[in-house]
Amino acid sequence: MTSLQSRKLHRGHFAFMRALAQGIDERTSWDRYLRLEGEHTDLRVVRRTIAWIRDEFAAAARREQRPGTARLILLDPDQFSKATPLPSLGDFAQAQGLEDFSEAEQIEAYEAAFPAAGSQAGGTARASRRTRVVERQLDALRWLEGLAAQDPRPGDGVSAWLNPALAARLERAELPTLVALVGAINLNGARWWVRVPGIGERKAARILDWLRANEAPLGLRVGMHATRRRRQVSPVDLAAVVPAATALLPLEKFVVPPDLDGRSGRFRAPQDTCLLPAATDLEAIGAWLEAKRPHDSSAELSPTQRSYRKEAERLLLWTVLERKTALSSLSVADAAAYRQFLAGPPAAWCGPRHNQRWSPLWRPLEGPLAPTAVRQAMAILRSLFAFLVRQNYVVGNPFAAMNEPAAAPRALGLHRTLSFAQWQHLDTLLAKHSATESGRRLRRGMRWVYATGLRLAEITGATCGDLRRVVFRTPDGRDAAGWLLSVHGRAGRRREVPVPHELVADLEEELAHHGFEQAVGADGNRAIHVLARFDLKPEPPRPWSTSGFYSAIKLFLAQAARTLEGTDAQNLQRASIHWLRHAHGVHALQGGAGRAPVPIQVVQNNLGHVSVGTTAGYLDAQAPTGLMEMQRFWAPSADLPS
Incomplete structure (x- = not known):
């Protein structure tokens, strides 16, 4: 445990003690000069810190062979009672309605109201003595500050300047010095503190305030990118990191x-x-x-x-x-x-x-x-x-002569995918994500990827204008309707991918919830992305970035893994958005109880594969051979294989 004795006195300690000597409110002074020590509501920390500061002041005075100054520093001026000021005779007479009375009558009434007026001289003397003590203490503090106050240096240990408990946590996180601390903050940005157990956002803010206040003596600068949330940092500030x-x-x-x-x-x-x-x-x-x-x-x-x-x-x-x-x-x-x-x-x-x-x-x-x-x-x-x-920039291709061994064929469905039961478990958890806009957006994104097999960039780039409702006739002569999404695929290739009606209806509810026309095909909705960030409130709302969607899915899957055990938990811990895409291909081709298999050409189109041979990799030796259409695959079933 870091000891208080290893700490150094800085100018904030002296400013705080001067404020106390002058009678300034303790809480106000604490928040102004010693906020780094902790909350002013923690009276144990406040009293312990004040006692340590006084002891350090007195010890410094004794080292300079000034025992009288040491005693003076430890003296509490409040032991001298403050004299209560009395009103003047004229003010008293006016307040009591005695203006027309004789002066002798006014004095008689005054002495009756203030019988201790005769001892005012003693009170004034005590107040004067307190004033002299405060003045001498302030002089002593100014002398002592020039002698003992130090400025932080980059190589100083955090234990020399920070609250002992705070310093101990930083040291355990391998941030033993101020230069290491500032380096870690600049490396990791505004949320650097999540890597330090025991330090939350409020403690981190106090540390940051102190470091910024001491930038000049430290010669270390905390970058602007580390002082605000990522989305509030300008590209110029990021580029300067x-x-x-x-x-x-x-x-x-x-x-x-x-x-x-x-x-x-x-x-x-x-x-x-x-x-x-x-x-x-x-x-x-x-x-x-x-x-x-x-x-x-x-x-x-x-x-x-x-x-x-x-x-x-x-x-x-x-x-x-x-x-x-x-x-x-x-x-x-x-x-x-x-x-x-x-x-x-x-x-x-x-x-x-x-x-x-x-x-x-x-x-x-x-x-x-x-x-x-x-x-x-x-x-x-x-x-x-x-x-x-x-382009005649070079005369030869050194990589053309590289003989790359052919990849061993494997069934894609056996690797990096989810079982029916694992997806059903995830979908059950997603159903609970309705309280916040970000939760509903995550639920929408994951369900769309599983239902359509879209790539990360394809789903984040999709807009309402890419959706169109089509009416068609089934083989048995019935009229039916559905939705197709025009997808901007790789190499500029475009394709149309079926989307379940339920997912479009969910998107329309979200549009209406945020004040837009409910119909997804409305002219005002065409530029709105399927994964729009409605929480940011620009017009039109900005799309969710690929990195943001990827990170949100990884976090959700890691949390979901904690609700399972064994292989299921391990799979979800490793899984990513691409596993949802693979799961779409595998589940669609395999079908299952209550769900008919989907034709391989349909799955090929959904996944955007150039070759049907690539799509065939999602079939294993047990895959059914009869393939049907997508809408039967989406049909709900209470009996799904694991």
Whole structure:
């Protein structure tokens, strides 16, 4: 346990004691100068801290051979009673209606009302003595402050400046010094405190206030991104968190040294024959990514572009930082070395996926890539260099010679999916998410993904305007109606995916709840996203981001895992949104009690697979062979297989 004796006196301690000596309210003074110590309502902390401060003051005075000053510091001025001021004779006479009486009569009435008036001189003397004590104490505090007050320094331990209990929690979280504390806050942003057991939002706010008040002496600055919630931080402030450098940084902040930027790349084609307006390798990568942008895309990168940027980014970082060469100088041997690197990257290159690109904790990899991920990376890089060769930027493709072993065929339905019983359990939990807009939005998103098989970017990009109601005739001659969603798929491909009527009705209820027309097809609703964030109140409401939806699902699945045991719990702990997509394919193709199997071509369309062979991977050896339509699959059943 951190001891009070190890702590240092700062100027706030002296300001607080001066305020007490002058009679300023204790709570007001505490909140102004010593809020870091804890809440003023915790009287034990307040009394203990005041006693410690006085003891430290007195000890400092004794060290300077001034025992009288030490005694003075410990003296409580309130032991001298304050004199109660009496009204003047004129004020008394006016207040009592005695203005027309003689002065002698007024004095007689005054002495009768204030019999202690004769002892006023003694009271005044006591008050005067208290005033002199306070003045001497203030002089002593000013002298002592110049002698003992210290400014915090980056290398100081947190135990030297913070409340002992607070400091102990930080030390257990491996944040023993002020520089480590500020570093952790800047690394993790406004919610840094969730990584420190025992420190909540209020304690974190007190620590932050103290650090910001001491920025000048500390020489450490808490970034603006760490002082407010993520959605309140401007892009400019986020961009300033990590400066551009030649280090493990995202592509937009990576500074390529001039001698490695590719202007003199070993395999560069003649500049006058190049079709790209690119002088450097980084500019050539940018041109390739731009060529992957769908024609109707917004300013944001598409999922395909993000995937391609990730692989190009990793390669450029490795080429410059590890291989010490230019991208346009890579040989076949370099390509082979990079493949090995992906299978076993150094720990410094790896970090959790949720660390965003603005964060100092961002890393290009999560860990070693699985063989399938390595094959995917090699295919994308072959595509990159094939583009550069076609544009006469380089003369050859070092990744073209890489022989990637074919992936062993496997039934996708046996991996990374949910059983019927697991989905039913999740759906039961989701049914309880009706109290808040965010809960209903999560419920809506997960049910839509399971019912349709949409990709993450497809569901977050879907709008009310993409929905249309169709009327059709069934094989037995009955009229029926349903909903189709026009989906913007990969590579700009569009397809129409069936959507259950119940999900559309649920969306319409949410629209009406927030003041919009209830009909999903109303003109005013066309731009509203299926997963709109109605809680933020802009017009029209903003869509839920892909990262926000992904994180919310992961959190929900982790919480749901705690309600189960064994394999079910382990599966949900590992699961993600892609498992819902797989579950759609597997469950639709397999069918079940009360649910007919769905034709493989329908499932292929739902999932957006180019090849029916990919969709067939969701079938295992036990899958039924008779396939029916989607609406029978959606039909409720009380007897579902596990």
